[in-house]
Amino acid sequence: MSDLVETGRIWVALDALERSEAPLGTAVGLARILQAELAALFVENVDLLRMAAFPQAFETRLFGQHDPAGQQGPERLEAALRAQASALQRQLVRTAGASGLRWSFRIARGRVLQQALEVAGAGDCVVLPSAAIATSLAITRPDPATRRGAATRAGTAPQRGAIASARPAGLSLAGSPQLWALPGVGPRARRVLEIAHRLLDQDGPGRLVLPEAPREAAELRDWLRQRGWQDDWREASLADLQAARQQPGGAGAGILLLPRPADGAERAQLEGSLRRAGWPIVMV
Structure with missing residues (x-):
């Protein structure tokens, strides 16, 4: 670890x-x-x-x-x-x-x-x-009352509590959600898979969406084989992931792991995904 x-x-x-x-x-x-x-x-x-x-x-x-x-x-x-x-x-x-x-x-x-x-x-x-x-605000008839602007409040300092205890054995995510990994490429991809692997339970393999470029996909397959993890993942396409997230009643049934955005384009893409029904997203 x-x-x-x-x-x-x-x-x-x-x-x-x-x-x-x-x-x-x-x-x-x-x-x-x-x-x-x-x-x-x-x-x-x-x-x-x-x-x-x-x-x-x-x-x-x-x-x-x-x-x-x-x-x-x-x-x-x-x-x-x-x-x-x-x-x-x-x-x-x-x-x-x-x-x-x-x-x-x-x-x-x-x-x-x-x-x-x-x-x-x-x-x-x-x-x-x-x-x-x-948005959950709508527009109605004009109100003659004057609205005062709210004072900006900066983020508060963190409040801390509770002392950690030893980790119980055999932990898994509640409800055994389907684990999906969209790792990307390079060192960020390996970090996503390292963390995702620790979250896998005994119910079945995780779903892995590899990069579209054949060379980068092959490098991740080799990296998984070197660690003996190749049987813990089942490859899927981006279309499979999108279909799974859009299934009726699918909210909460899966978790998607992906690297945090590296640039503005990736950030905009992630912000767009937050506006679609689906599962919690974990940036690592």
């Missing part, structure tokens, strides 16, 4: 638009298996805050029951975001304590992927939601 895996954190990055428990559950499983600290990042979505400043904005479905007459301004949205962040931190404390994990918590303002890339260290893994990220 590499030092990076031993000392890294498992970040789970969420905002108020994420309603599924799958990302946090995935992060807890990773932290237990990799013996890492569980770190939660709550992101105050800047797009929502900007839209809430419009006098025509009203809440549709973000925070509890929908009130058709309820106007949504920056102050009310700020309060709702603080409540969401507090709820996430309480859930983190309970979950980490039950699993004997070290934990930390942080709040930032921006977009999920951007903030996750900023807080994560070189050896960290980041669990991202992949539920649809769509």
